[in-house]
Amino acid sequence: MTQNQASPSTAPAVPALSIRDLRKTYDNKVEALKGVSLDVAEGDFFALLGPNGAGKSTLIGIVSSLVNLTSGSVQVHGIDLRRDRSAAMRMIGLVPQEINFNTFEQPLDILVNYAGFYGVSRDEAIVRAEEELKRAQLWDKARMMSRTLSGGMKRRLMIARAMMTRPRLLILDEPTAGVDIEIRRGMWQTLREINAAGTTIILTTHYLEEAEYLCRNLAIIDRGTIVAQGPMRQLLARLDVEGFVLDIDGELPAQLPDIEGTIVVARDDHTLDIEMPRAMDLNRVFGVLDQAGIRVRSMRTKSNRLEELFVRMVAAGDAAPDDPGPAQVPDNTRTGTSAGGQA
């Protein structure tokens, strides 16, 4: 709904963020980004997913001018970052990964001073601060020392601060890291409201359920390279394979049976991982296992679908020679050791 409120239908839509062949090599020679290209449409809610060290914060750091790029281009609403950095910056609100306000100041002052730094008048800043603190459910804490806020409140204060400049593009680097599920849900609600009111949102997260719940489009980044990107639904539809974990009665035989079209891997002596095409008949699988003397006590699906996609995409680039990996797993599949909910 919010995507098309901006431009008249004739003009081609200018993306909120457009990145082309972005590279970053740090002084220590680490290639954090190896040619990343992506577009985020105005009004979108976009997730950037990737394991630790993938390059998410580097990308966000470059877009928000905290990190210098090595090569490539970044445009914010059509404005080239290298050509007019301050104009691009004015459109961005940033919620960085680490809490970075002065915890000896009060929330109200933190917000008002921040807006003042960006040229918002004091009177206007006070009006906005009340609005933002109320939205963040921190209005009753406006005059407390922010050091005394809980971790979740501090994170909400970071979002409130970023909104003080009324950014067109809000970028959040793991906004809900370490926040319990109830507070996380509250933050999701806030972010949805902000997005519904027209602000484009990009967030990085390790919580795949968060991305699945909030975001319409996503990119998965691994070791400085985008390994998948597109609409959430379309990417999930690519998953024509299902994974199951089977608990086995007794011990598994040394030699596992071959089941055509599936990948069967022993997770331990009593547990099997099976991947099979969605359309495949489970009875056939059980039949072969039964013949091999393997009795299935219980089964569960391996993980949620986005996690599955994530593991698959990240594993696809995972052929490093020093990575022993599961020996007989072909191509882009891996055993699901990361079924714990976070990647």
Ligand SMILES: Nc1ncnc2c1ncn2[C@@H]1O[C@H](COP(=O)(O)OP(=O)(O)OP(=O)(O)O)[C@@H](O)[C@H]1O
């Ligand atoms: N200032 C720096 N100097 C040198 N190397 C850096 C610097 N910042 C990040 N790196 C390296 O760049 C790579 C990407 O790091 P980055 O922080 O962008 O990853 P990330 O995806 O945000 O990870 P995480 O999920 O752990 O926050 C890593 O190998 C990291 O060690």
Ligand SMILES: [Mg+2]
């Ligand atoms: Mg990071």
